[in-house]
Amino acid sequence: MAIISSLLRSPARLRFWELSGSFSLSVQRCCTSDTSNSSIDHLSSGLERYKDLQKYFNRRLKATYRRFSNVLDHSPVCGHHHEYFIESDGIYRTDQRQSKPVPELVLNLGQVSGQEKKTGLDNEERKQRIQWTVQRIRLSPQEKHLAATLKTTHREEPRCVVVRLGMRPLDPPHVVFTLDKVLSFEWATDKVLFYTTMEDLRCSRAFRLDLTSSGSEITSVYEETHPDVFVEVALSRDGQILSINCSSRTSSEVLLIDTTSSHFEPFLVQPRQLDLLYHVEHWRKCLIILTNTGPGQEYQVVQAPLSEPLMGSWVPLFAPGPGTAIKDMDVVGDHCVLVMRTPAGELNLVVVPLTHPREAYTLQLPSWACAIQTKKPGVADQRSALEFLISSPVHFPVPYCLYPEDGLLLSGTKDGNSPESQGNYTTTRLEACNQDGTLVPVTLFHSKPVESLHQAPLLVHVYGAYGRDLNMEFCPEKRLLLEQGWTLAYCHIRGGGERGLFWQRQARVEGKQRGVEDLRACLRHLFSLGASSPSLTALTACSAGAVPVGALCNRHPNMMRAVALQAPFLDVLGTMEDPSLPLTLEDREEWGNPVGNPKHRLAISSYCPLHNITPQCYPSILLTAYSSDPRVPLAGVLRYTERLKNAIHTHFTGESKSECEPAPNVVLNIQPGANHHGQDDFELMLEEEALTLAFLYTELGLDAPRPPRNRKR
Numbered sequence: 001m002a003i004i005s006s007l008l009r010s011p012a013r014l015r016f017w018e019l020s021g022s023f024s025l026s027v028q029r030c031c032t033s034d035t036s037n038s039s040i041d042h043l044s045s046g047l048e049r050y051k052d053l054q055k056y057f058n059r060r061l062k063a064t065y066r067r068f069s070n071v072l073d074h075s076p077v078c079g080h081h082h083e084y085f086i087e088s089d090g091i092y093r094t095d096q097r098q099s100k101p102v103p104e105l106v107l108n109l110g111q112v113s114g115q116e117k118k119t120g121l122d123n124e125e126r127k128q129r130i131q132w133t134v135q136r137i138r139l140s141p142q143e144k145h146l147a148a149t150l151k152t153t154h155r156e157e158p159r160c161v162v163v164r165l166g167m168r169p170l171d172p173p174h175v176v177f178t179l180d181k182v183l184s185f186e187w188a189t190d191k192v193l194f195y196t197t198m199e200d201l202r203c204s205r206a207f208r209l210d211l212t213s214s215g216s217e218i219t220s221v222y223e224e225t226h227p228d229v230f231v232e233v234a235l236s237r238d239g240q241i242l243s244i245n246c247s248s249r250t251s252s253e254v255l256l257i258d259t260t261s262s263h264f265e266p267f268l269v270q271p272r273q274l275d276l277l278y279h280v281e282h283w284r285k286c287l288i289i290l291t292n293t294g295p296g297q298e299y300q301v302v303q304a305p306l307s308e309p310l311m312g313s314w315v316p317l318f319a320p321g322p323g324t325a326i327k328d329m330d331v332v333g334d335h336c337v338l339v340m341r342t343p344a345g346e347l348n349l350v351v352v353p354l355t356h357p358r359e360a361y362t363l364q365l366p367s368w369a370c371a372i373q374t375k376k377p378g379v380a381d382q383r384s385a386l387e388f389l390i391s392s393p394v395h396f397p398v399p400y401c402l403y404p405e406d407g408l409l410l411s412g413t414k415d416g417n418s419p420e421s422q423g424n425y426t427t428t429r430l431e432a433c434n435q436d437g438t439l440v441p442v443t444l445f446h447s448k449p450v451e452s453l454h455q456a457p458l459l460v461h462v463y464g465a466y467g468r469d470l471n472m473e474f475c476p477e478k479r480l481l482l483e484q485g486w487t488l489a490y491c492h493i494r495g496g497g498e499r500g501l502f503w504q505r506q507a508r509v510e511g512k513q514r515g516v517e518d519l520r521a522c523l524r525h526l527f528s529l530g531a532s533s534p535s536l537t538a539l540t541a542c543s544a545g546a547v548p549v550g551a552l553c554n555r556h557p558n559m560m561r562a563v564a565l566q567a568p569f570l571d572v573l574g575t576m577e578d579p580s581l582p583l584t585l586e587d588r589e590e591w592g593n594p595v596g597n598p599k600h601r602l603a604i605s606s607y608c609p610l611h612n613i614t615p616q617c618y619p620s621i622l623l624t625a626y627s628s629d630p631r632v633p634l635a636g637v638l639r640y641t642e643r644l645k646n647a648i649h650t651h652f653t654g655e656s657k658s659e660c661e662p663a664p665n666v667v668l669n670i671q672p673g674a675n676h677h678g679q680d681d682f683e684l685m686l687e688e689e690a691l692t693l694a695f696l697y698t699e700l701g702l703d704a705p706r707p708p709r710n711r712k713r
Contacts, residue, residue, distance in 0.1 A: 056690075079093075079139050079143040090106070091146070105173075106173045133680050136149055139378060141187060142379075144165055146173070149161075153679065156198075157183075177211070184196045193209040193211075221266065222244050224246055241282040242256070252277045276291070286304065293314070298500050318338070333404060338350040363402070363407075367427060375387040393490070428443075436514070460523065462545050465544035508589070516555070519548045534559050538700060539564075551607040551608075557619055564622045568623060568632065568637060569632055610639065616651050617663075620666070622695045624669045632676065667695065
């Protein structure tokens with residue numbers, strides 16, 4: 001699954017939850033400049049005022065995570081005889097043939113870390129670089145080898161480790177090969193691994209690794225020459241076809257390799273052409289293709305013979321109705337399973353029998369379901385069933401299993417809820433009317449009726465870029481806020497993908513202003529319904545989501561009291577002017593080219609957060625940045641922070657005094673590492689989240705919640 005995300009993605013990942021096999025891809029931004037320690041120290045002041053409350057929330061968060069420590073995931077990988085799973089110190093497996101299986105260590109992360117000590121790094125660099133975590137696992141077809149990618153917070157490119165698996169007790173697993181800068185990888189046979197490498201946030205080359213009795217051999221399979229095209233490898237669900245997917249924001253080109261043949265020569269499906277996106281799955285010597293050739297250039301499902309894959313042979317199988325968007329596709333047995341988002345914003349499954357496509361049927365998911373995470377089948381898993389988890393930011397993940405042949409959708413729990421109940425929380429789906437008449441979806445989570453929320457603090461989430469849906473997977477911190485009386489709003493503004501490809505096209509390049517207007521319309525609508533008020537409202541966003549938030553702060557700073565931004569992209573104009581940056585050329589399809597197009601320059605200049613700061617009373621802002629982030633390096637965030645502090649100082653020292661007292665706080669929290677998506681280390685992650693909560697409570701003037709006391713009998 002996660003096909004739509006890969007078609008609309010950029011070289012950078014928004015999040016890796018890919019241990020199970022699917023990964024979400026998203027563009028993140030990058031800007032450059034040298035920075036000095038003195039400027040960092042000057043701008044990083046102000047954290048002290050939150051320290052006591054941060055310690056308190058750190059304890060509360062630890063307790064909350066313990067409550068939800070049994071959150072289900074799909075990280076275990078099933079082999080023919082073993083189940084493989086990940087622990088903090090490495091990869092283990094258990095022999096399912098034993099009545100009481102004992103875990104066996106397959107890969108020791110400490111040994112991988114030890115290899116770093118041989119590189120001649122100084123002590124500080126060693127400390128930073130040896131903290132490895134496992135990203136994802138792939139088993140070879142007969143379970144003779146395992147490949148896994150590892151990531152460290154202070155290194156952007158993953159490392160791939162190939163382990164030979166001993167099938168007998170006296171033949172323990174051991175590492176036979178290590179590859180650096182590997183992003184995607186798949187086994188074609190037990191001795192042939194295809195993979196792509198990443199350089200400067202780009203994957204442009206695919207390779208083949210052959211493991212032989214005498215050693216190994218690496219062969220180049222494909223090299224992409226276009227700078228805006230990203231290359232990845234994927235394996236069909238039946239394991240018979242390996243695809244080399246070459247995608248930009250506006251085009252796709254797929255090469256296929258038949259893993260059942262001996263020569264592994266790639267052949268082309270359809271040459272790339274402008275505005276044609278497609279992804280390929282395999283079924284019975286046919287290709288099942290998800291492509292944007294449907295009405296309105298939206299996604300539909302088509303079929304083509306494997307022997308004649310060109311576009312002229314594509315036969316339509318299924319197209320969604322008006323207002324309904326296909327979010328993902330998988331082929332399970334003789335059925336195509338689609339994840340759909342309805343006009344009301346709810347998630348459904350549509351099952352299309354490939355032998356009788358007109359007999360497609362719909363399966364309803366719980367109305368609160370906001371996110372779906374599917375399991376990539378292991379080499380021994382049942383491939384005629386689809387396992388997945390559904391969740392929302394405040395609803396515990398619930399396991400489901402779909403048997404499309406029988407039309408059965410079974411929950412892992414009796415009532416479709418989590419073991420501890422989902423709580424008495426309401427999911428309300430709203431629509432806010434923009435000034436141009438567009439209805440913008442809003443998902444609201446609350447514990448009281450909407451009309452009773454006027455005194456409740458409100459946390460608003462937004463993204464709105466690259467055709468990505470707003471991340472709405474389960475998050476213990478969000479559940480904690482809801483339990484403490486907060487209201488959570490998720491604004492699905494244009495530029496995202498919630499309502500299909502046209503929703504993204506509406507807010508690209510010269511249309512970026514629409515996303516800012518959508519966000520304002522959402523806030524106005526929430527306030528008009530009685531859902532909180534500006535003095536109790538905070539906004540939060542990460543990466544490119546900081547653009548509409550920063551623009552709204554410049555235009556209507558009185559609509560919120562506080563803002564929390566993570567790895568924020570704030571200098572759109574400066575970044576798009578510099579083609580030497582790793583993502584600028586392809587990102588110009590999203591933001592525009594201010595160098596070669598005056599209209600694009602005018603559009604970007606009108607909303608760019610950094611270039612529209614003006615002396616006025618801003619909301620308090622917490623900016624969390626990462627010292628070695630290659631997508632949003634520290635220098636750009638420092639420029640924004642300094643300019644914003646100067647503007648606030650000018651406003652409050654000028655002749656016209658503001659009615660806003662006291663002055664807002666602008667706080668820069670610099671975290672170590674290159675992880676654009678947050679800390680991998682659990683303790684550091686808790687510290688970061690605790691600071692955010694302390695900031696929100698302080699700036700909104702809220703009393704810290706107290707945990708209930710247990711009465712002594």
